[in-house]
Amino acid sequence: MTATPTPRVTIKDVAARAGVSKGAVSLAFNRKPGLSEATRDRIFAAARELGWSPSTTARTLAGSRVDVVGLAVCRPARLLGLEPFYMEFISGVESVLVERSCALLLRLVRSPEEEVGLLESWWRGRQIGGSILVDFRADDPRPTVAKRLGLPAVAVGHPSLTGGLTSVWTDDTTAVAEAVRYLAALGHRRIARVGGAAELGHTSIRTAAFDEAVGALEPAARAWQVATDFSGDAGARATRTLLAAPAGERPTAIVYDNDIMAVAGLSVAAEMGLRVPEDVSLLAWDDSQLCRLTRPTLSAMSHDVHGFGAEVARTLFGTLTGDGPGSHPVPTPVLTPRGSTAPP
Amino acid sequence: MTATPTPRVTIKDVAARAGVSKGAVSLAFNRKPGLSEATRDRIFAAARELGWSPSTTARTLAGSRVDVVGLAVCRPARLLGLEPFYMEFISGVESVLVERSCALLLRLVRSPEEEVGLLESWWRGRQIGGSILVDFRADDPRPTVAKRLGLPAVAVGHPSLTGGLTSVWTDDTTAVAEAVRYLAALGHRRIARVGGAAELGHTSIRTAAFDEAVGALEPAARAWQVATDFSGDAGARATRTLLAAPAGERPTAIVYDNDIMAVAGLSVAAEMGLRVPEDVSLLAWDDSQLCRLTRPTLSAMSHDVHGFGAEVARTLFGTLTGDGPGSHPVPTPVLTPRGSTAPP
DNA sequence: GCCCGTCACTGAACCGGTAAAGTCTCTATT
């Protein structure tokens, strides 16, 4: 990209117009002491008349703040488009960033390695002042990298996954247990879970929690778990496999790791001639608007994803202003019963 | 955000290590002539050993390219999360940007005025090298602003809306006509359309096209149109209203402006005891994976949204490298019949 | 009436690059 012929108004123009030095303008715009009220006003007036605001590029180079937050997302693009989660999450992040007039630098990457490289180059190139890290895996390299670089970062994920970084997380273990308890209370004893991508840390957490919760059931219950890639197609396939068993042998309730897969499950059940919730109960996760648009409506573990994003952004600002590492749990997803769950 | 204590390696370090001046390093990294093969190699080796790459901030300030593309989106955050369209579009844009190692600066704004302000400040602050403009309205101020600023921009929308800017667009008129012709061919004579936000230019285009297409039908047909905000709830409300009329008076086919609303329409029909497609046919727009996950599956006007985004990005690069204004139509959405449409 | 401290502001260096002009060396030309 090439430069433009547009005449740009710079700090010098403002200084000249206000009859002061550039230094004074800088002081005024950074609300630093050492200027009289009158001069300050004159400077602001001049800036307003000229329509000037400081160049963040120059500001960054000169060594002060960088008001951009990085977010690299490592999931197949086509899937992202469908997951209501991400856009909602991003919009929550944005809602806080705008207040601080901070921008979000977004990049889709294809591998964790690429993400690490990107973070390094963003940080070294002073493109970002901090980063939000999502989708933690086992032995994730990012905490180490962030520390080595000194990159302020907030990790979205359970503290056990995020290697000592400040983390914001939902208590998936409790949520899974609640989901299972709810289904058990309805009388289900054959419960399946269609999980997300196996390599993701939060999937393992939920998997373990599910096994434990079902194992603790009294009288004993049977559990199934399948890993997918979060796509509707995978959810449909998993559901088909689970429901293919003869009536007495198949699950009577299925928990999904997102809502797209639950929607897919719903139509697979119909396609197989099973009624929801009479023959099989379905429980979605994350609860976007989608869950209220299906027939029957989908019961879900609902979750204020927008608020979650906002909390992540707030925590990142905390980190940037010197807060030490910490753990910030956000409210546990809560069960919202709708039309897709009932006694078996 | 404050600076970091990390020792940053700069062009000076690389120059010292390679035993040349900074200027030479700059020449090497910009593939400019005037360096011997040997020196060039030495410089690259030094850079590699030090793990250096040029700071885009400094580069930008020094007046060369800005490798960031801006995208401001003015829609309610909650809606965005649901619209598969945007994430898919963005991922298409990204797919082209990465090849040119260019980043996407994303911001959600609440009003067109805010967007204009943002573009100005991004551009003046040299935060972006160019911008993608979406969601055009009648008398949109952005073409004027972009021209005044000299901001390279690509408009997503029909040339009649985008005030002379380079535009990338789908032929909605033809697509709407095709949708109507298809339904008419099935035998429908009472056809409704649940449109998007009335203030958007492409909605008006589709509205006009729909009226015209239905008007041209032989024998004469009846048309209904409703404007919404693209949300599932609005789609459900609109569908409810349309289908509330007595059997002989209500539409036998409904076209939706996105797929979320079509999904909502599907369950409203069921809720009202109408069978799809026997009692009413439904036709979605944009065709995300969602359309294949419902029961019945949704017929849709499908559209390579990912490819659309990619084409937009490519066109923007063209503009940045000096291409004059132009009009770039992308393939017209094509009808994909599935289970939600049939003769009345 | 002198000295000191504070306040308000200026000037210059610097951030990490780019770009244009300048220097030096070596070869080809006349």
Next chain:
DNA sequence: AATAGAGACTTTACCGGTTCAGTGACGGGC
């Protein structure tokens, strides 16, 4: 042998801010 020209670098002047050491003027204390 003197000169021109090309090639390979180096030097230097920015880009648009921030920061910090000064500089003058003014007011207060003794």
